[in-house]
Amino acid sequence: MKETIKLGLILFIITAVSAGVLAISNNLTKDKIAEIAMAGSIEALKEVFGEENDFKALDEGRLDEIKKVNESTEEIFEVYSGESLSGYAIKISSKGFGKTNLITLTGFSLDGNIIGMRLVEHSETEGIGSKATLPDFTDRFQGKNASEEITVDTISGATITSKGVMSGVNEARKVFNEQLSN
Template identity: 45%
Template sequence: MNETIKLGLILFIITAVAASVLAISNSVTSERIAEVEQLASERAMTEVLEIAKKFEPLAANRLSEIVGNNTGILEISEGYNDSELVGYVFKMQVNGYGGPLTFMTGISKEGKIIGIKVLEHGETPGLGANSTRPYFANSFKGKSVDKEIIAVKNPQADNEVQALTSATVTTNAIVNGVNVIRQVYNDSLSN
């Protein structure tokens, strides 16, 4: 019995020290991790709305008013070139084949999709993960938000984008997300 208590006490000390080291490590790195995530978010906004020089997030009350029950829209930022509003960046989360899929879409004030970028995903490598490839993102560029976007094998029409081969769930998730963004833009942000 005495030996069991001794082993339990040693195990308790080891786990207490390990927990303390992890807590200290977390407190030291959490601020830096937040900075890196903010920089990555700003870089992605610049990629999807390259005509803007700076971005300002919408106030929380205005965001909830605009978004309504579209809970997949996580953020909306206004893009400015000097003091002129040139467009909006939407951060959206949808359910892909491999779980949550987060992407950004930039829309100009003229109602054109400037860019799209997948930020996080758990999609299958070589299939749904191809949503991060330029050929997929580029198929959205210049599309008007006036019409519903649809994915096809060989896009020809103004509202058609490239479908990902053997990744129907991923393709549909992103296209449906872009269509939600398109609808919110048309209902609340277009002039």
């Protein structure tokens, strides 16, 4: 009995030390991880809206209100041309092939036209579902208007991924229409 308690205590100490080390390393790296994620978002924003624009994350309080209504919303950015608000970029999570996460970033002008779309995160099959990142597919969304459901031709062999991306774009359209457009 004493041996069992001794082994349990040793196991508890090892587990507690391991958890402490993990907590410390998480605390040390979380800011860097957030910085890398933001840099990826900024790069995608520049691809969609162009280098000459400035991007500002939507006010945290307002973003939280939107997330309560639409849980798939990841981030929203205001896009500025000089001092003037010129549009919004909305990051949405949707499901792809095998229920994997797809993160799309859709840019809207203030009049509701899609400026561009990028699939910024995915784990789709290389050479099949990953084709959704190529301009041949992403450019199909450009110029579509947010006033109606957005559909484009799917990628042959990657129908589920294509529909997942369209779902993300349409969720972004919904957020734009219901929460951001005036």
